[in-house]
Amino acid sequence: MPITVIVRSEGGGDARLTFDGMQRVVIGRGAGSDVRLPDAGVSHRHACLVGRGADFLLVDEGSTNGTFVGEVRVAPHTSRIVRSGDTVRVGRVWLELRIDQSPVTRDVAGATRDLALALVSQAMAARGQDRTARVYVVEGHDRGAALALVDEGRAYVLGRAPESDLPLSDADASREHAYVERCGNAVMVRDLGAKNGTWLGESRAPANRDVVWRPAQMMRIGRTVLALVEPMGDALAQIENAPDEELLPPLNAPAPPSEATSGPARSKTSSFPDAARVEREPAGAASLAQASSQATTTPALVRRRRTGFSVADLVVMAAAVCMLALSIAGLLWLLHG
Numbered sequence: 001m002p003i004t005v006i007v008r009s010e011g012g013g014d015a016r017l018t019f020d021g022m023q024r025v026v027i028g029r030g031a032g033s034d035v036r037l038p039d040a041g042v043s044h045r046h047a048c049l050v051g052r053g054a055d056f057l058l059v060d061e062g063s064t065n066g067t068f069v070g071e072v073r074v075a076p077h078t079s080r081i082v083r084s085g086d087t088v089r090v091g092r093v094w095l096e097l098r099i100d101q102s103p104v105t106r107d108v109a110g111a112t113r114d115l116a117l118a119l120v121s122q123a124m125a126a127r128g129q130d131r132t133a134r135v136y137v138v139e140g141h142d143r144g145a146a147l148a149l150v151d152e153g154r155a156y157v158l159g160r161a162p163e164s165d166l167p168l169s170d171a172d173a174s175r176e177h178a179y180v181e182r183c184g185n186a187v188m189v190r191d192l193g194a195k196n197g198t199w200l201g202e203s204r205a206p207a208n209r210d211v212v213w214r215p216a217q218m219m220r221i222g223r224t225v226l227a228l229v230e231p232m233g234d235a236l237a238q239i240e241n242a243p244d245e246e247l248l249p250p251l252n253a254p255a256p257p258s259e260a261t262s263g264p265a266r267s268k269t270s271s272f273p274d275a276a277r278v279e280r281e282p283a284g285a286a287s288l289a290q291a292s293s294q295a296t297t298t299p300a301l302v303r304r305r306r307t308g309f310s311v312a313d314l315v316v317m318a319a320a321v322c323m324l325a326l327s328i329a330g331l332l333w334l335l336h337g
Helices: 108-126 231-241 274-278 284-309 313-334
Strands: 002-005 014-018 025-028 049-051 056-062 067-069 073-074 079-082 087-090 093-099 134-141 146-148 155-158 178-183 186-191 198-200 208-214 218-221 223-229
Touching: 002 025, 056 073, 056 087, 056 284, 067 218, 108 231, 208 218
Parallel strands: none
Antiparallel strands: 002 014, 002 093, 025 049, 049 056, 056 079, 067 073, 067 087, 087 093, 134 146, 134 223, 155 178, 178 186, 186 208, 198 218, 218 223
């Protein structure tokens, strides 16, 4: 029997992934998760769903902040049976489980990455942050030039022609050398039959055929080198690389979906705050250091709150107890004198 995991969103655009019930479904923040959730309160491998005959088991994988079915916590490294309609909380994220005959999601890896990017995009949009992918010239005569891929589905032309969307003064570039197009969360490149070819990383792109341009690859046109910067992808990578954020209940524990989505006290805070804290730069190095620093200091603050008494407090209390004992002893001596 297939099982569907529905990611509940404050914006109402709930996303769902359906699995065939035979596989082990990993829920976590890591890139290898089947349900990939960009929240620092979610561990890299937080929990998993396992089919056992007609039943499904929810297993906590030793997560930092625990796995909850409704308001009941699943003990670390143990399992419990879940039913269709159960709500599950991991970190700040609520999930709903459906066990029915829904069609299984094709290309789970692509779908779960799209889900993660959509959640990051939602958080960035809520705070007015720029999510536009851009192409930068990092080497060559036109170094520093940039092209914003604002319109999805539009083919932006790169080449030597002055009317190109990104004009290049490189003599080895063709007049219309290649085009770049943003398709959903992917950026596609097509070489337009250029004499000197278009290179992505170490491979030459096939002529007149779309290929995916991944941010880790550099594009080379003649002697010009171009880089792709995707703010949402960079933000997602930063969140995944950060350490777990230890949540201090009940302050950081969101209400169940039925309460969070109705009533006058509905929270305006996004469930994915780490994406919102990311300040984008083309290089991203400074942003990564800042995000990592914030994520590292949070658990320390939580630990200090939980400790309750410092060493100085204990010394003062011990001294007070000693003074009280001496006073009582003196009073007894006077009474017996």
